[in-house]
Amino acid sequence: MSTLEPIAMPEKVSSEMEHTTGAPEKKGRRKKSAAGDAARAISSPWASVAAIVIAVLWTIPTIGLLVTSFREQRAINTSGWWTSFSDPGAYTLENYRQALAPGSSASLSQYFINTIVITIPAVLLPLFLASLAAYAFAWMPFPGRDALFVAVFALQIVPLQVALIPLLDIYVSRLGIGASYWSVWLSHTIFALPLAVFLIHNFMRELPAELMEAARVDGAGHVTIFFRILLPLLTPALAAFGIFQFLWVWNDLLVSLVFLGGTPDVAPITVRVAELSGSRGSAWYLLSAGAFISMIVPVAVFLALQRYFVRGLLAGGLKG
Amino acid sequence: MTSHVLVGVAGAIPEPLLRAQSVAGKFFLMFFAIALFAVVFGLVLLIASLFKGKTGERFQGVLFAGPAVLLLAVGLMYPAILTIIQSFRGKSGEGSFSVENYQQMFTEPELLLVLRNTAIWVILVPFIATGVGLVYAILIDRARGEAFSKALIFLPMAISMVGASIIWKFVYQYKQTSRPQIGLLNAILKALGFETQQFLINAPLNTFMLIIVMVWIQAGFAMTVLSAAIKAIPDEILEAAKLDGVQAFKMFRFITLPSIRPALVVVITTIGIGTLKVFDIVRTMTGGQFDTSVVANEFYNQSFRYDAGGLGAALAVLLFVLVIPIVVYNIFQMRKEA
Numbered sequence: 001m002s003t004l005e006p007i008a009m010p011e012k013v014s015s016e017m018e019h020t021t022g023a024p025e026k027k028g029r030r031k032k033s034a035a036g037d038a039a040r041a042i043s044s045p046w047a048s049v050a051a052i053v054i055a056v057l058w059t060i061p062t063i064g065l066l067v068t069s070f071r072e073q074r075a076i077n078t079s080g081w082w083t084s085f086s087d088p089g090a091y092t093l094e095n096y097r098q099a100l101a102p103g104s105s106a107s108l109s110q111y112f113i114n115t116i117v118i119t120i121p122a123v124l125l126p127l128f129l130a131s132l133a134a135y136a137f138a139w140m141p142f143p144g145r146d147a148l149f150v151a152v153f154a155l156q157i158v159p160l161q162v163a164l165i166p167l168l169d170i171y172v173s174r175l176g177i178g179a180s181y182w183s184v185w186l187s188h189t190i191f192a193l194p195l196a197v198f199l200i201h202n203f204m205r206e207l208p209a210e211l212m213e214a215a216r217v218d219g220a221g222h223v224t225i226f227f228r229i230l231l232p233l234l235t236p237a238l239a240a241f242g243i244f245q246f247l248w249v250w251n252d253l254l255v256s257l258v259f260l261g262g263t264p265d266v267a268p269i270t271v272r273v274a275e276l277s278g279s280r281g282s283a284w285y286l287l288s289a290g291a292f293i294s295m296i297v298p299v300a301v302f303l304a305l306q307r308y309f310v311r312g313l314l315a316g317g318l319k320g
Numbered sequence: 321m322t323s324h325v326l327v328g329v330a331g332a333i334p335e336p337l338l339r340a341q342s343v344a345g346k347f348f349l350m351f352f353a354i355a356l357f358a359v360v361f362g363l364v365l366l367i368a369s370l371f372k373g374k375t376g377e378r379f380q381g382v383l384f385a386g387p388a389v390l391l392l393a394v395g396l397m398y399p400a401i402l403t404i405i406q407s408f409r410g411k412s413g414e415g416s417f418s419v420e421n422y423q424q425m426f427t428e429p430e431l432l433l434v435l436r437n438t439a440i441w442v443i444l445v446p447f448i449a450t451g452v453g454l455v456y457a458i459l460i461d462r463a464r465g466e467a468f469s470k471a472l473i474f475l476p477m478a479i480s481m482v483g484a485s486i487i488w489k490f491v492y493q494y495k496q497t498s499r500p501q502i503g504l505l506n507a508i509l510k511a512l513g514f515e516t517q518q519f520l521i522n523a524p525l526n527t528f529m530l531i532i533v534m535v536w537i538q539a540g541f542a543m544t545v546l547s548a549a550i551k552a553i554p555d556e557i558l559e560a561a562k563l564d565g566v567q568a569f570k571m572f573r574f575i576t577l578p579s580i581r582p583a584l585v586v587v588i589t590t591i592g593i594g595t596l597k598v599f600d601i602v603r604t605m606t607g608g609q610f611d612t613s614v615v616a617n618e619f620y621n622q623s624f625r626y627d628a629g630g631l632g633a634a635l636a637v638l639l640f641v642l643v644i645p646i647v648v649y650n651i652f653q654m655r656k657e658a
Contacts, residue, residue: 051459054452055472058536062476064504065487079500080507113343117350125357132361133388142381148389155392157647158400159597161619161636165406165629166399180338181349190395193388222380223369251480253600254616258624265339270482274604277486284490284502291486295479302478 069095069288076284095289108269108290115250115268115294118181122188122249127238129189130196135226137197138204139212149201155194163190164258171259181266183259188249196241203237204230243305250298269294361387400640406633413630421634431618437527438614441534441598442642446591449535450584453542458572461550470547474540481537481600488533489605492519523611530612533601538594542587549583550576582654589650593643615639 067081070091075084084090099108136142137149167187172178177186207230215225231238253270260266262275273290280286340346368383370376406413410420425431453473460469476484493503497516501507506516519529553576561571577584599616602608608617615635623632 047459048463051456051463051469054456054459055469058473058476058539060504061487061491061536065490068490077502080502080504082504082507113346117346121350121353121357124354128357128361129388129391133385136381136384140377140381140384142378142385145381145385148385152389152392155396157640157643158396159636159639159643161597161616162403162640163396163399164636165623165633166402167395170394170399176333177338181346181353182338185353186391186395190391193392194396197388221369222377222384223365226384247478251482253480253482253603254620257620265341270480270600273486274482274600277482277489277604278607281489284493287486288490291483295483298480299475299478 065288065291068284069292071095071285073285076288077282095285096293099286099289099293108272108293110264111267111269111272112293114264114266115270118184118188118256118268119246119249121181121185122192123242123245125185125189126192126196126245127242130193130200130241131231131234131238132226133193133197134200134204135222135230137201139209140222149197152194152197156198158194160187160191160255164254168258179260179263179266184256184266187255187259188245188252191255192245192248196245199241200234200237203234207233239305243302246301246305247298403633403636406630407637409630411628411630413628413633415630421631424631425634425638433611434613434615434618437612438596440527441531441595441614442592444528444531445534445538445595446588448531449538449591450542450546450588452535452539453544453587454546454584456539457543457547457550458576461547470540470543473543476537477540481533481598482604484533484537485601485604488529488536489520492529494518494520520606520612521610526606526610526612530601530605533605534595534598538591542591545583545587546580549580553579585650585653589646592646596639596642596646615642 064081067084068076070093071081071084072090072092072094075090098104100112101107102109133152137145137152167190168178168183171183171186175182177183211229212225215229220228251270252268253274256268256271257274260268260271262271264272269290273287273294276283276287276290336345337349337352340349364383364387368380371379407421408417408419409415410418411424425435456469456473460466463469490502491504492506493501494506494516495501495503497510501510501516505519509516517525520526557575557579558571561575566574597616598614599620602612602614602617603620606612608614608621613621615638619632619635619639622628622635
């Protein structure tokens with residue numbers, strides 16, 4: 001997810017989320033699909049073999065590093081991880097202990113905390129700002145509205161590389177927030193806004209106008225409507241974008257590298273692990289544990305929020 | 321003029337609100353930021369709710385959309401314009417007007433190599449990743465354990481490219497042929513009786529080894545979107561085709577493929593744009609050495625390591641220019657479908 005700045009529509013997002021869990025499979029007769037039929041008709045055993053080959057190819061590299069992260073430092077560098085299965089007693093948590101031990105020079109715990117501190121505001125800020133803007137673009141008449149919306153939409157294609165250096169200059173010499181969390185919070189917010197405004201706006205336009213009109217007749221102002229009526233209805237869209245943004249920020253390397261550098265005060269774990277890979281490329285005991293420490297949260301959050309998101313979708317009924 | 325005001329602000333931010341050493345300090349900063357944000361927006365919304373009537377309503381709209389628009393103008397548009405200007409001001413980005421950087425980009429052998437590598441990436445990754453994703457989506461469609469099979473391919477999308485790079489760097493790990501191997505790929509080569517390879521150092525092989533990592537990450541995205549598209553094909557069409565005795569392959573060629581065409585276009589172009597900007601993988605695995613650099617990586621190196629801000633800016637602008645045709649193609653295809 002980290003590379004993608006999807007130009008996807010909300011329904012794309014939703015179908016994607018729905019089908020990866022596969023959990024809430026609709027009851028009733030199992031639908032046939034042309035492609036499935038095709039595969040089965042060609043020759044079922046070969047189709048299964050091909051699927052298994054792909055699945056194995058896609059899984060083995062991760063398993064290899066995962067197994068390695070539980071092996072002793074010396075064993076890692078003298079024998080292949082696949083040989084370790086013959087001696088299951090030799091596995092150890094020592095690599096993780098070293099990687100997390102506070103105070104040691106190899107410790108990643110500081111960086112891990114930096115990642116958390118960076119990520120939470122960098123998800124909340126754009127979500128809230130984009131919802132407000134999307135509401136204005138969808139339901140409030142003001143001069144120049146449509147032109148502005150098109151401009152925001154068009155900004156999706158600007159690669160963030162184009163903005164990095166002047167932005168860094170603004171942070172350092174004009175705002176005095178260079179190499180601080182503030183610079184990455186702001187940057188992630190800015191870079192997320194075009195897509196967020198676009199996705200949430202699309203979702204808002206799907207809501208019935210009568211809803212807003214009825215509330216207006218009852219004397220509710222925009223602020224009330226936004227908080228009382230829209231935000232609750234928006235939960236599925238916010239969750240969808242929230243997952244994107246969370247994975248994006250947690251997994252980001254470039255933005256943090258440019259604005260924060262590598263200091264333990266502020267740098268996130270991705271920056272540190274990438275740095276270790278360059279400077280201590282053969283310290284696999286540290287790299288393997290570090291890599292999995294950095295992965296565990298996004299994988300867990302992704303799997304957990306996915307279900308929540310699908311439930312929200314089915315209850316809220318996105319696009320019929 | 322504004323810059324002077326801002327400099328005034330800069331001096332006013334006390335150090336404890338900028339950086340923190342301790343865990344408690346860091347979390348304090350985080351909650352402080354969120355609280356500050358909440359207070360500022362509480363005020364904005366309070367002001368907004370005070371405006372009544374037709375004119376007031378317009379002003380409310382400005383207040384709602386204003387913060388996002390302002391951030392985008394100052395944080396994205398303005399810097400982008402500065403970068404474009406900088407790219408025309410010589411290697412350092414501070415000289416007088418010249419097209420030197422662009423000239424250099426298309427003539428200097430090292431930079432031509434960067435362009436060539438980027439082209440290889442952008443051609444190979446979207447098609448291979450989409451191909452694998454499509455084949456896999458078809459193979460496991462309605463099969464037993466579909467959700468689990470999908471998760472296996474999809475999970476690489478949830479992890480960072482840095483993590484993915486480490487995983488694959490270990491697969492590619494090199495030891496001399498005579499010694500015990502710890503990298504899986506070289507172990508296989510050795511078992512088959514070949515010499516072990518320095519996969520990340522031997523050019524041009526290494527670029528392809530890096531491309532595999534990106535394909536590994538993106539195939540899950542392709543698989544998920546295409547799988548959803550396949551499931552959306554109406555039953556009636558399939559039943560009718562089956563009654564007519566259409567063969568499996570023809571069914572795929574003339575029914576499945578045309579039905580999922582819009583999804584295919586979205587997938588290929590989205591992966592293409594992502595690939596164009598690929599940075600993390602190259603930086604983590606080779607740092608762009610051994611002839612593996614790509615535009616996004618070269619942008620970083622020129623700007624931050626070689627102090628060639630102008631050339632870096634030109635490379636960023638090139639990225640921008642290369643993204644545009646892909647997006648335009650995407651929009652045209654969507655129009656055609658609609």
